[in-house]
Amino acid sequence: MAEQHGLSKALKLDPEGVAAAVERGQKxxxxxxxxxxxxxxxxxxxxxxxxxxxx
Amino acid sequence: MTDLxxxxxxxxAQLLRAKKLSPVEWTKALLDRIAAIDEHYNAFLVVTxxxxxxxxxxxxxxxxxxQWRGPMHGVPYAAKDIFxxxxxxxxxxxxxxxxxxxxxxxxxxxxxxxxxxxLLGKVALHExxxxxxxxxxxxxxxxxxxxxxxxxxxxxxxxxxALAAGMAPAALGTDTGGSVRNPATCxxxxxxxxxxxxxxLNGVFPLTYSLDHVGPMTRTxxxxxxxxxxxxxxxxxxxxxxxxxxxxxxxxxxxGLKGVRIGVVEHFxxxxxxxxxxxxRAIEQAVATLQKLGAQVKTIxxxxxxxxxxxxxxxxxxxxxxxxxxxxQERPEDFSALTRNRLLPGAFVSSAKxxxxxxxxxxxxxxxxxxxxxxxxxxxxxxxxxxxxxDDLAAVAKTYDQQCRLVFNVTGTPAIxxxxxxxxxxxxLAMQIAGRxxxxxxVYRVAQAFCAATGFADKRPPIKIVERAVA
Numbered sequence: 001m002a003e004q005h006g007l008s009k010a011l012k013l014d015p016e017g018v019a020a021a022v023e024r025g026q027k028x029x030x031x032x033x034x035x036x037x038x039x040x041x042x043x044x045x046x047x048x049x050x051x052x053x054x055x
Numbered sequence: 056m057t058d059l060x061x062x063x064x065x066x067x068a069q070l071l072r073a074k075k076l077s078p079v080e081w082t083k084a085l086l087d088r089i090a091a092i093d094e095h096y097n098a099f100l101v102v103t104x105x106x107x108x109x110x111x112x113x114x115x116x117x118x119x120x121x122q123w124r125g126p127m128h129g130v131p132y133a134a135k136d137i138f139x140x141x142x143x144x145x146x147x148x149x150x151x152x153x154x155x156x157x158x159x160x161x162x163x164x165x166x167x168x169x170x171x172x173x174l175l176g177k178v179a180l181h182e183x184x185x186x187x188x189x190x191x192x193x194x195x196x197x198x199x200x201x202x203x204x205x206x207x208x209x210x211x212x213x214x215x216x217a218l219a220a221g222m223a224p225a226a227l228g229t230d231t232g233g234s235v236r237n238p239a240t241c242x243x244x245x246x247x248x249x250x251x252x253x254x255x256l257n258g259v260f261p262l263t264y265s266l267d268h269v270g271p272m273t274r275t276x277x278x279x280x281x282x283x284x285x286x287x288x289x290x291x292x293x294x295x296x297x298x299x300x301x302x303x304x305x306x307x308x309x310x311g312l313k314g315v316r317i318g319v320v321e322h323f324x325x326x327x328x329x330x331x332x333x334x335x336r337a338i339e340q341a342v343a344t345l346q347k348l349g350a351q352v353k354t355i356x357x358x359x360x361x362x363x364x365x366x367x368x369x370x371x372x373x374x375x376x377x378x379x380x381x382x383x384q385e386r387p388e389d390f391s392a393l394t395r396n397r398l399l400p401g402a403f404v405s406s407a408k409x410x411x412x413x414x415x416x417x418x419x420x421x422x423x424x425x426x427x428x429x430x431x432x433x434x435x436x437x438x439x440x441x442x443x444x445x446d447d448l449a450a451v452a453k454t455y456d457q458q459c460r461l462v463f464n465v466t467g468t469p470a471i472x473x474x475x476x477x478x479x480x481x482x483x484l485a486m487q488i489a490g491r492x493x494x495x496x497x498v499y500r501v502a503q504a505f506c507a508a509t510g511f512a513d514k515r516p517p518i519k520i521v522e523r524a525v526a
Contacts, residue, residue, distance in 0.1 A: 005402045006380075010387040010395065017396050025372060025403025029411055030362045033418045042413030043420060044265060 059084035060221030061515060064278035067224060068126040071118060078118070078129030082111035082173050085131050089175065089222045091520050096198045098216040100136050100146065102176040107131065110173045117171065127285045128171035132225040133217050136177035137184055138164050139258035147260050149182045150193050150389050151382055161258025162293065163227065163269055163286040170285050175223055178213030184229055184262040185210060185375060186394030187451045196445065199241055200516040201481055205442040206451055208241030210234040214272045215242035219516055225282045226272045231262045232367055233437070233460025235270035236472035236487060240437040243474045243483030245279045245502070245512060246272045248460075250493045251467030252297035254283075255290035263374040264295075265413075266367065266464045275512060276473070276503040280304040283495060297493070304496045312504045313349035315497075318426065320357055320435040323459045327360035330439040337475035337484040338436055341505065345434070348504050355426050355433065358419060360459060366419060367461040369404060369412035376401020393448065397455075416465055423466045427491050432501045435459045437472045437485045463489050469498045474511035481517075 002011045002018045011018045059081055062070075070076035086104050093099050114129035139145050139157035146152045160168060167174070179197040181187050188196035188206055199207035200220040207216050211228030215238025218226055228235040230248040239246025247270050254269040261267055271282035287301040319342055324330035346352050357363075376383070379398050387395055427433070439457040443450035463470035470489035477483055488505070490498040506512045 001403070006384040007387075007399070007402060009385070010383060010399065013387050014392065014395065017392070018399060021396065021399030022403050025400035026405075029369060029408060029415060030359075030365045032411070032415055033358060033362075033422065036414055036418040038411075038414075040414040041417055042410055043416035044413060 060088050061274070062224060063275050064126065064130050064224050064273060064281050065275065067130055068128070068281070071129045072123050074118065078111040078114040078173060079108065081129070082107050082131050082175070085175060085222060092220060092518060093222060095203060096200055096216045096220050097195045098178050098197050098213040098220065098222055099133070099176045100148065100179055100194050100213070101143070103174055107173050107175050114171045114173060124171040125285075126281045127167060129173060130225065131173045131175050131223055132167065132227065133175050133178045133214060133223040134164060134227045135180050135211050135214050135229060137180060137229055137260045138227055140164055140174070140177070143177065145260055147183045148180045148192060148194060151386070153193060157258070159258065162255035162290045164258065166286055166288070172285070178217050178226060180212060181210035182391050182394040183260070183379070184231060184234055185397045186391050187448070188212065188445045189391035189393050190446070191391045198445065199442060200518060201243060201483060204444055205482065206241060206445045206454070208238035208442065211238050211272065215239060215244060215246070218242065218244045218272055218274055220518055221515070224273065225278060227286070228270050228272045229259060229262070230268045230270045230464065231266045232371060232464055233458055235268070235272055236437050236460045236470065237458065239272060239472040240485035241442045241483065243477070243512070243514065243516070244272060244274050245276055245471065245473060245506075246270060247279050247283060247471045247495070247498070248463060248469065249283060249287065249495055250469050252295055253287050253301065253493065253495070255288070255293040255296050257290050257293040261378055263371045265374065266370060268464065276499055276506050277308060279471070280308055280499045299493070302493055302496050304499045307496055307500055308503050309507075310500055311349060312345060312501065315350045315501060316429060316431045317345055317350045317352050317501065318355035318430045318433040319352060320433055320459070321354055322356055323360045324436045324439055328439055328457065330436060331441050333441065333478050334436055334439060334484055338434070338486045341475045341486050342434065344508055345501070345505060348508055350501070355430070357422060357426060360462070362415070363419060363462045363465055364456050366412050366415045367465050368456070369408055370416065372401035373404045373409040376404070393451070420466050423468065431497050432488055432490045434486055434488050437487045441478065441482050459487065463487070468492050469495045471498050471502050473502050473506055474514070476511050477514065
């Protein structure tokens with residue numbers, strides 16, 4: 001898996017560190033609060049107006 | 056005679072304006088102190104002595120002519136080496152960025168330049184504002200002035216050390232999961248993470264786009280409010296900054312706590328995680344002090360600390376990895392082991408997990424806003440544990456999530472770390488005071504009342520100046 005992510009060098013350098021990283025990265029999130037579902041809006045909503053500049 | 060090492064911004068500004076102190080005298084005194092003691096604390100990566108003296112002389116000339124620019128005019132400060140300063144390297148304390156040169160100033164550096172502040176130099180951090188106190192980098196880690204063997208906190212470690220050791224009265228830090236408030240806690244000073252969007256991130260090397268905050272670090276609450284005013288404000292080049300006036304944090308700073316409603320989030324440190332008894336005793340006494348000062352205090356509940364931690368860490372891992380992916384893949388040996396281990400999990404966070412973390416963030420933000428509906432501020436611990444030994448890497452790694460600071464990076468709301476006392480061996484203890492979005496004035500007001508009543512922030516570490524032999 002590490003190699004698929006382009007981490008061959010890191011794996012060679014520190015195999016234990018990479019193994020721990022896989023575990024940490026894939027650890028599931030805790031239970032979501034009531035009312036939060038897979039279709040809840042994320043915290044940040046894209047707002048194209050914020051990219052407009054007065055230049 | 057004024058102790059220039061520990062002179063506050065507020066007092067210094069008054070003396071400067073009244074022409075009873077020269078910016079050159081103050082700057083020279085601090086440069087001398089840095090030269091005398093910083094070899095023990097490693098706070099500074101670069102001391103810009105010549106430029107500092109030139110800026111101090113320019114400030115002096117203007118003040119003498121009656122052209123006083125404001126409370127930061129002629130006041131020395133230090134910048135975490137993650138802020139761009141034109142012509143200088145922004146190393147981020149990393150071998151990878153050693154040869155970088157910034158083309159222009161970060162927005163906040165420019166604001167401070169325009170305010171007439173004097174840059175003393177750039178200070179140490181945890182590599183790329185993550186990692187930890189690493190010994191496998193081109194520069195040594197900053198040391199805690201209260202005890203060199205203890206972790207000074209991070210990632211704004213040099214900022215905390217420079218302030219506690221009396222080498223600067225103000226320093227810039229950044230905070231993604233507590234990196235201003237952690238060194239403030241460990242070094243016994245004041246560290247504020249303002250509202251997300253209150254201070255520009257332009258020209259600041261990112262760690263986690265949606266959790267990063269620039270924060271002022273000082274030794275007094277009033278200084279912190281002054282420094283905040285100097286750096287806050289809309290930046291047209293940073294779409295994350297809010298286009299609104301910076302709230303006035305000074306007018307009601309000393310208004311006291313009568314009738315102020317404060318919630319205590321005690322389940323974080325009494326149920327959700329095991330905290331050091333000294334930290335718990337200190338915050339319990341602090342809450343009693345707030346009540347004595349007239350605050351209406353009640354216990355409140357939020358989601359468990361572990362859920363806030365999951366949310367912050369998932370977003371942090373994914374966004375930080377997006378920034379460093381190429382270097383982690385191609386030159387992993389050039390990162391410190393601590394930093395590499397902090398960045399690598401991001402490679403394995405799925406897009407679905409990241410989006411769920413952002414959904415969770417929305418829910419947690421709403422939960423906090425609801426909890427604040429009938430409150431003016433909340434208090435909780437900053438660190439659950441005491442600072443560990445700086446060379447105990449396992450203990451350092453354990454401290455990352457043994458804290459309540461990252462909660463307020465998730466909400467983006469203001470939170471400040473203030474000292475709540477010291478252990479018998481002199482290790483600083485601290486709590487956080489947090490508030491509603493853009494209500495920095497209330498957070499500062501509570502912090503000021505508490506610090507004025509207790510005096511914990513006035514205690515100084517045992518710095519020994521070793522006279523250097525003159526050739």
